[in-house]
Amino acid sequence: MAPETLNEDWQTALCVAAHPDDLEYGLAAGVARWTSQGKKITYLLVTSGEAGIDSIHPTEAGPLREQEERDGAALVGVNEITFLGMPDGSLQHGLPLRRAIAAEIRRTRPDAVFTLTHRETFPGGGLNQADHRAVGLATLDACADAGNRWLFTELMDEGLDPWPGVRLLAFAGSTEANRTVDVSESFDDGVASLEAHAQYLQALGPGYPTPRNLLHGMLGSADDAELGDYTLRLEAFDR
Ligand SMILES: [Zn+2]
Numbered sequence: 001m002a003p004e005t006l007n008e009d010w011q012t013a014l015c016v017a018a019h020p021d022d023l024e025y026g027l028a029a030g031v032a033r034w035t036s037q038g039k040k041i042t043y044l045l046v047t048s049g050e051a052g053i054d055s056i057h058p059t060e061a062g063p064l065r066e067q068e069e070r071d072g073a074a075l076v077g078v079n080e081i082t083f084l085g086m087p088d089g090s091l092q093h094g095l096p097l098r099r100a101i102a103a104e105i106r107r108t109r110p111d112a113v114f115t116l117t118h119r120e121t122f123p124g125g126g127l128n129q130a131d132h133r134a135v136g137l138a139t140l141d142a143c144a145d146a147g148n149r150w151l152f153t154e155l156m157d158e159g160l161d162p163w164p165g166v167r168l169l170a171f172a173g174s175t176e177a178n179r180t181v182d183v184s185e186s187f188d189d190g191v192a193s194l195e196a197h198a199q200y201l202q203a204l205g206p207g208y209p210t211p212r213n214l215l216h217g218m219l220g221s222a223d224d225a226e227l228g229d230y231t232l233r234l235e236a237f238d239r
Contacts, residue, residue: 006179007238008034010111010168013041015078016101016139018091018131019049020069021197022116024211026218027172028076029183029190030114030232035077036186042080043073044104046097046135047088053203058088064199072196076189093134099152101135101142106160112168115139117235122173136171143169167239174235181232183219191215 015031017023023031023043031041049069050062066083073081084100091097105113118136120128145151147164156162170179183190194211195201201208209217219230 003178003180003233006170006181006234006236007168008037008181011039012108012110013039013112013114013168014044014105014108014110015041016044016046016104016113016115016135018046018116018129018135019052019088020045020065021049021052021072021194021200022132023114023172024072024190024194024197025173026190026215026232027114027116028072028193029186029215029219029230030172030181030234031078032076032186032189032193033181033183041078042108042110043069043078043082044101045069045081045083046086046091046100047131048083048085049088049200051088053200055203056199062088065197068197068200072193075192075196076186089131091131091134093137097134097138098141098145099155101139102145102152103155103158103160105142105146105166106155106163109163109165111165112170113139113143113166114170114172114234117171117174119171119175121175123175123177123233128173140169168236169238170234170236172232172234174233176235177233179234179236181234182230183232184229187215187219187230190219 048062049065050058221231
């Protein structure tokens with residue numbers, strides 16, 4: 001059975017990721033589509049990706065990658081980004097991570113939440129990284145935690161009242177995708193958003209595919225005539 005089209009009957013979303021550049025591997029093309037529809041989207045970056053560039057010390061790489069994330073986000077219509085500053089490479093699924101993400105959900109009160117898959121492998125068979133798995137799973141839980149006034153009660157003292165309003169939760173990069181989004185029109189913006197991570201991509205070396213080729217491979221759907229030229233596939237749960 002062909003996956004259904006994603007429900008776009010929502011107005012605000014929070015995108016949660018472990019590292020600067022995570023959201024740019026496909027999801028940003030969807031973000032560009034949605035912001036052009038007038039939806040308001042904000043990003044939450046759990047780390048600053050400071051351990052992600054072998055040739056640059058973390059104290060320099062962190063601020064550099066935060067700026068690349070801000071630049072890339074602006075190209076798809078996102079101007080509000082929160083960086084939690086947790087340690088890159090050492091994230092663990094558990095209460096502190098759930099609490100931090102739930103706090104941001106309560107603060108931004110989104111209708112929809114997007115993140116990367118918590119599953120162990122990607123559709124191409126590649127292994128998913130520990131931080132991504134931890135953030136994916138913690139985000140799944142935080143959507144429920146955000147609505148429960150009896151969890152993380154100290155958040156109420158910070159003025160963060162419960163938010164049970166997340167109606168759509170969706171994971172990018174999942175082997176269990178069940179929804180599609182036609183991102184043909186916003187594909188170029190998605191490419192530009194990944195290209196903004198210039199120093200990070202440069203450090204991966206000349207053998208690494210260009211952002212356009214990489215996203216063409218991930219989002220292209222030439223062998224399915226019913227889909228658009230480019231399709232974002234998500235594992236989504238709505239209510
Ligand atoms: Zn990452």
